[in-house]
Amino acid sequence: MELNASQQRTLCALADRIIPADEFPSASELGALSFATDLFSTDLASAGGAVVAGLDSLHGEAHAIGGTEFAELTQEQQDALIQDLLQGNTRAEWKTSAATFLRLMIAVVNEGYYADPDNGGNAEGVSWKMVGFEVREGMRLLPEGVTV
Amino acid sequence: MSITPNHNHFDAIIVGSGPGGGITAGLLCDAGFRVLVLERGQDRTYDEIGRDHLRNQRISQYGHNGGPDIEGNPRVVELDPRKPGEMSVVKPHQGGYSNNAAIYGGGARVYGAQAWRFMEQDFRMASTYGVPEGSSLADWPLSYQELEPFYEKAECEIGVCGSAATNTNRAWRKSEYPMPALPATKAHKTLKRGAEALGWNTFPTPLAINSVEYGGRAACVQCQHCVGFACPSDSKNGVHNTLLPRAIATELCTVITGAMCETVDTDGRGRVTGVSYLVESGGSVTRHRATARAVVVSAGAIETARLMFNSHTDVHPNGLGNHSGVLGRHLQGHVYSGALGLFEEPVWDSIGPGVSISTSQFNHGNAGIVGGGMLSDEFIKTPVIFWHRCFPADVPRWGLAAKEWMRHAYTRTIHVIGPIQDIPNPECRVQIDRGVRDKFGIPVARLSGAVHSESLRTGEFMFENARTWLRASGAVRIWGDKPGLHLSAGQHQAGTCRMGTDPATSVTDPFGRVHGHDNLRVIDASTHVTNGGFNPVLTVMALAFRNASALAAELNQL
Ligand SMILES: Cc1cc2nc3c(=O)[nH]c(=O)nc-3n(C[C@H](O)[C@H](O)[C@H](O)COP(=O)(O)OP(=O)(O)OC[C@H]3O[C@@H](n4cnc5c(N)ncnc54)[C@H](O)[C@@H]3O)c2cc1C
Numbered sequence: 001m002e003l004n005a006s007q008q009r010t011l012c013a014l015a016d017r018i019i020p021a022d023e024f025p026s027a028s029e030l031g032a033l034s035f036a037t038d039l040f041s042t043d044l045a046s047a048g049g050a051v052v053a054g055l056d057s058l059h060g061e062a063h064a065i066g067g068t069e070f071a072e073l074t075q076e077q078q079d080a081l082i083q084d085l086l087q088g089n090t091r092a093e094w095k096t097s098a099a100t101f102l103r104l105m106i107a108v109v110n111e112g113y114y115a116d117p118d119n120g121g122n123a124e125g126v127s128w129k130m131v132g133f134e135v136r137e138g139m140r141l142l143p144e145g146v147t148v
Numbered sequence: 149m150s151i152t153p154n155h156n157h158f159d160a161i162i163v164g165s166g167p168g169g170g171i172t173a174g175l176l177c178d179a180g181f182r183v184l185v186l187e188r189g190q191d192r193t194y195d196e197i198g199r200d201h202l203r204n205q206r207i208s209q210y211g212h213n214g215g216p217d218i219e220g221n222p223r224v225v226e227l228d229p230r231k232p233g234e235m236s237v238v239k240p241h242q243g244g245y246s247n248n249a250a251i252y253g254g255g256a257r258v259y260g261a262q263a264w265r266f267m268e269q270d271f272r273m274a275s276t277y278g279v280p281e282g283s284s285l286a287d288w289p290l291s292y293q294e295l296e297p298f299y300e301k302a303e304c305e306i307g308v309c310g311s312a313a314t315n316t317n318r319a320w321r322k323s324e325y326p327m328p329a330l331p332a333t334k335a336h337k338t339l340k341r342g343a344e345a346l347g348w349n350t351f352p353t354p355l356a357i358n359s360v361e362y363g364g365r366a367a368c369v370q371c372q373h374c375v376g377f378a379c380p381s382d383s384k385n386g387v388h389n390t391l392l393p394r395a396i397a398t399e400l401c402t403v404i405t406g407a408m409c410e411t412v413d414t415d416g417r418g419r420v421t422g423v424s425y426l427v428e429s430g431g432s433v434t435r436h437r438a439t440a441r442a443v444v445v446s447a448g449a450i451e452t453a454r455l456m457f458n459s460h461t462d463v464h465p466n467g468l469g470n471h472s473g474v475l476g477r478h479l480q481g482h483v484y485s486g487a488l489g490l491f492e493e494p495v496w497d498s499i500g501p502g503v504s505i506s507t508s509q510f511n512h513g514n515a516g517i518v519g520g521g522m523l524s525d526e527f528i529k530t531p532v533i534f535w536h537r538c539f540p541a542d543v544p545r546w547g548l549a550a551k552e553w554m555r556h557a558y559t560r561t562i563h564v565i566g567p568i569q570d571i572p573n574p575e576c577r578v579q580i581d582r583g584v585r586d587k588f589g590i591p592v593a594r595l596s597g598a599v600h601s602e603s604l605r606t607g608e609f610m611f612e613n614a615r616t617w618l619r620a621s622g623a624v625r626i627w628g629d630k631p632g633l634h635l636s637a638g639q640h641q642a643g644t645c646r647m648g649t650d651p652a653t654s655v656t657d658p659f660g661r662v663h664g665h666d667n668l669r670v671i672d673a674s675t676h677v678t679n680g681g682f683n684p685v686l687t688v689m690a691l692a693f694r695n696a697s698a699l700a701a702e703l704n705q706l
Binding site for chain 2: 145
């Protein structure tokens with residue numbers, strides 16, 4: 001999937017509303033952009049075209065409500081727009097359903113963020129540290145009655 | 149692995165290297181027979197199986213790690229049981245495919261290793277409960293009594309840990325498990341307190357995992373990637389690290405991986421002569437034939453039925469073993485039922501495999517319920533599984549609220565769940581679809597049907613029990629869904645070559661001998677008449693020990 005600069009900005013901004021920054025990084029800070037572009041070029045290549053079109057439509061929606069691109073809207077405007085689109089209320093032209101597009105993006109961004117770092121969307125396993133999923137190896141408890 | 153045979157006649161050919169096939173290979177080689185094992189999957193190392201959180205046998209978003217290859221191996225399935233006859237072509241990692249695995253060692257290469265014995269009543273469901281309308285509930289043609297020594301053999305030779313002494317709702321047994329139970333996790337202790345308050349008996353979940361060094365291999369390192377992955381310390385016991393290496397060590401066993409059996413071949417009278425198989429290598433496919441005194445089909449419940457259909461001849465136009473139209477019917481797995489509970493304090497200590505405590509309080513003896521089910525806490529969930537499957541319906545899946553839920557709930561949630569005794573029906577079935585072919589041109593499996601209403605009723609009953617257990621254990625919030633209408637098969641698939649004494653209602657006799665074909669055996673989950681209210685693999689293994697020993701005793705005469 002090839003994205004132009006404007007589509008990339010839209011994707012980053014959308015990913016960061018799906019998983020915003022707080023004391024832990026946002027989705028784009030952990031690699032959402034490259035995770036999503038890789039996935040939509042490989043395993044989900046069949047959805048790549050629809051995603052590009054969806055990002056353009058989201059751009060169109062932002063213009064319709066704020067006269068600017070999605071990344072330039074306030075966070076409140078972005079959230080309200082996402083909510084609205086998930087409910088099927090649209091202003092711009094959509095080739096496929098806006099809600100379907102957003103549900104797909106929500107799943108993909110979360111998959112990248114919470115999957116293993118090798119998938120590219122969870123740099124250094126930061127989300128795992130955040131939730132408390134530790135990868136440890138080496139027995140820590142012995143069975144009852146067993147001593148070393 | 150590809151050890152090319154320098155001869156193509158064997159005492160026995162085994163199709164499939166899973167629990168059924170692997171044990172059969174081990175026992176036949178022990179008895180001095182020359183055996184060929186054909187496995188369509190590859191022999192993958194721990195590193196090759198990997199730890200991809202989006203592509204494994206537990207969550208297969210974009211692929212998986214235990215086969216079959218996602219291209220070239222479709223099935224045709226009825227995705228919505230409310231729309232019978234509406235068929236879809238699906239890939240192995242997609243919903244509805246009912247995949248187990250296709251890899252050297254079969255499902256047990258990447259399984260969760262819960263190693264359960266069925267209870268005595270599980271072998272006589274029809275006598276105990278009667279036959280619900282529309283179901284094909286039946287007794288097994290053998291009793292727990294007959295299988296007990298083989299359960300013990302399976303537990304010792306494969307290696308199972310547990311504590312029979314603490315389980316008060318189980319079948320009688322001659323001996324304790326060969327290894328002590330794995331240690332109790334924090335979730336285990338939390339749930340134990342709840343169960344005690346309710347007066348329910350609990351015990352450590354039996355697992356085919358080394359809790360101590362066993363069979364020359366190390367003890368479990370308690371990692372977080374057990375179910376759906378391979379074991380970093382080789383402490384998870386399947387056939388790939390027990391019976392198959394033992395067979396190979398005799399030098400009597402030839403294993404060919406990447407070998408897809410196309411047909412079981414028969415002569416004009418219907419006597420089995422051998423198999424035809426295909427091997428793909430470097431982009432080209434070669435066709436081979438091997439002959440043997442006996443053929444054992446151990447391809448897993450769906451693929452075994454598919455192979456038997458595809459082995460049709462003029463003498464057996466509907467497939468081998470399908471003299472009565474029973475082949476492929478009574479397909480069953482397990483309806484899973486359970487609930488999730490949120491606790492105020494963390495209940496997680498990151499100690500794998502995660503599943504640690506179980507109750508068999510509700511497997512039988514439930515007023516108004518046909519059978520019942522077992523409940524356990526769940527395997528460790530990867531965070532991405534938690535995101536996909538563990539959100540209450542009213543928690544948003546995006547935004548700060550979703551992130552906060554992940555952060556708060558991941559270490560504070562316990563999932564209590566278990567398999568219920570499926571009530572089989574003949575409309576759940578495997579057929580073949582001549583219009584859709586795999587990459588070799590072989591007609592693929594076609595799956596249709598939906599679980600019996602009694603299974604859903606038991607599902608609701610167990611859903612309430614799971615909630616009760618969580619509440620009594622201190623959960624402050626409980627959620628989850630009751631099971632809905634679907635085809636139950638998947639990783640616990642069974643039943644497609646039902647065994648019995650009457651050829652009119654069964655495919656094989658009580659030893660897996662296909663009626664009318666003395667030298668053709670089915671040794672895998674296909675022969676299960678019912679599938680118990682427990683994970684099935686130890687029963688697959690015990691039956692394999694029993695039926696492969698019987699084959700070894702008569703192979704010279706076949
Ligand atoms: C992730 C996961 C977790 C599980 N957890 C548990 C658990 O905790 N407890 C439990 O009891 N069970 C569990 N299971 C299920 C368990 O693995 C199965 O019950 C068991 O593997 C069934 O054994 P089988 O011999 O019937 O078939 P399989 O294991 O399916 O073996 C059949 C083999 O035959 C091969 N094959 C098929 N067709 C052909 C052909 N035409 N030619 C050549 N080869 C062929 C397949 O590739 C496969 O390797 C789990 C399974 C999975 C995948």
